[in-house]
Amino acid sequence: MTGDEADGYHIQGFMSANVTVAEAAALADLYWPNFVEYRDCVFLGFKFDRNAVDEWYDRLQGDVRAIESVVNHVHLWDYFVITLQSEYEALPALAESIAAMWRAAARKAFPGRELEVAVSDGSGDYGPTLRLAGH
Known part of the structure; x- marks a missing residue:
């Protein structure tokens, strides 16, 4: 278990509840242009x-x-x-x-x-x- 998971944060849960594929694609363009x-x-x-x-x-x-x-x-x-x-x-x-x-x-x-x-x-x-x- 990572420190984030111990604090109740899970990247999969957060992203599936808050990030659309279009948003993820936009972030990918910003992060890896x-x-x-x-x-x-x-x-x-x-x-x-x-x-x-x-x-x-x-x-x-x-x-x-x-x-x-x-x-x-x-x-x-x-x-x-x-x-x-x-x-x-x-x-x-x-x-x-x-x-x-x-x-x-x-x-x-x-x-x-x-x-x-x-x-x-x-x-x-x-x-x-x-x-x-x-x-």
């Missing part, structure tokens, strides 16, 4: 918008790292509704877990390419934030 390669850049599939990337490419004069950093930033507050203080306090750890998955997904998708996933705790920003960009 698909990537899009475009104009020598790598983008999170769920953040990619060709027109927006073209605008950033022109505005940032082709600076690949800067373009990736701008397009590939995710504020967790934009993806989760926070209703309890405990949920707010859990977001930095969740951001670190998501970052670990992004790193693994990027290494698998681009074994020879150096991509960095940065995490900020949100203390000086709009909540915990993740960014993916090349070195």
